[in-house]
Amino acid sequence: MQQTLNAGWAQSARLNGVFRYHWKVLGKTVAWVLLILLASQILSLLMPLVFDIHFTYTGVYADLSITLIAALVCAIVAAQKSTRFLLRFGTSRLSVWMGNLLALFAGMTAVLIGTMLISILAGGVTLALANAMPRKYVFVQFFGELKGSALFSQSLTDAVRTLPSYILYTVEWCCLFYLLGCCLRRNRALTLTILIGVPMLLTILMLFPAVRQAAEVVRKADENQMLILGVQWTKVLVDIAHFVQNEWQTIQLGAAVVSLPLSYLCMRNTPQP
């Protein structure tokens, strides 16, 4: 009797609608970010023609920092405004959660690749301009001897080689930022308290014994002991830094994987307006 009785799960889940929404909203944001970057590159390239300054190109790169800033903003918007809109029509939470994350992954990967394409474009233009105006357009490597087209092709190869790991980083951070967005929507005050409070607490807990011990030594005015104490604590901090450095990728991957079910559970149990 009913028209939608035989609709498949994907159709009932309205994933198509969720993706269409993100195509319109996230797509527009991605386009704006890339347009602004392109405009700033063009502006930087034009500056030496107007003013007495030079433009230095250091190689092709995919801009992870800009991508992560965009991911943070977009993930919070997706977890809040977009989720509210999509759920209001009666879309299931699973579809909204899945659609939001997949759209974020795609959108932010597009930003990452876009920054690389802009960098390639800027490199090509700089290469041409450097031949015509070598004093105004400089093509140098920060830590190396390569110059001109050699630098361009070498940095392009490096950028393409590191792109998959950058994409993985982007996806991992999207998961973490989305969890943050879901938590902020559920309880803003509690989330901010934990976000600021836990690192502060850890720092205090870590520093408190060291400060107390140092104060004790200073009180006794024993120079040798002070020296030993300094070395001891430096070693502890260095060990922690080494551990984090060595295991960072695993820590990040683990955190991203854990954040996936957590973000769903957080969103699932958030009462809708």
Added chain:
Amino acid sequence: MQTDSMTHHAETAALQVSGVSRRFRNTQALNDLSLTIPAGKIVGLLGRNGAGKSTLLRIVSGMLKPNVGETQIEGEKVYDHARALGKLCLIGDTPDFGSLSKIGDLFYVCKGLFPNWNDPYARELIARFELPMNKRMKTFSRGMQTGLMLCVGLASGADLTVFDEPSLGLDAVMRERFYDLLVEEKRRNPHRTFLVSTHLIDEVARVLDYAVLIDAGHLLCAGTVEELQNGYLSVSGAPEAVRELTDGMMLLKEEEMGGSLVRHVKLNTPEDQARIEADPRVRTAPVGLQRLFVFLTEEKEAERHAANA
């Protein structure tokens, strides 16, 4: 007629609510509410402000989980079940367009959200609601935003379309236009079920096939409008004749208009109606849904006060 002790409809149920209760801190918004809404009808969910209508709709649309009980759309559980939710379109009482800016963008998204979305009809509705297609939705007045959401609900083609307070912000002309369009759409797609929640009962009564009356989180009654009106009568005419015919019956309300008397009464027996209608001195009409609702609410309140005392 359905009462608190729910009766099951033989016809297909578009929506089934079974023993649903929901509490918000100290407020019991819904209390063991059960009802069945038949498919292919325009159903009014009627109640006072704070009766629990919006809470019920939020539960029906899967936005809120009941503390107890469950809801089913065409036999499938609602909460977090994509298949059941896929048959539903909820138009809330507060227009929300997310980050979309133009009507065209909204329709583009709706095309993906609703499998039976009717785009030409949606555009026709925009013209009938006199909405500017290329203006930013943010700049629309509240009435225009509400009108746009109503267009989405009508064009969604969803099996169960829920309108929560659809007349909020609409002027009288647009409200009437919406109710006309609702009837028109129902005629065109008889399989569709529309659930309209409102506290403006008289306004919506003319389009309803079925009504659910709730108060203080309880079901007062549910049934077709005729079923609900059965047993109640409005009698008007010369005051002496009206009094003579209706004395001894429970009086819902008495009004005097231009020398004649109108009495809304609850009939003692089914034969009373035939007896009154046969009398040439008076005119009769069914009791309005709003009058009936007020009466039933007051009756229930009196029962509650008596129980508390």
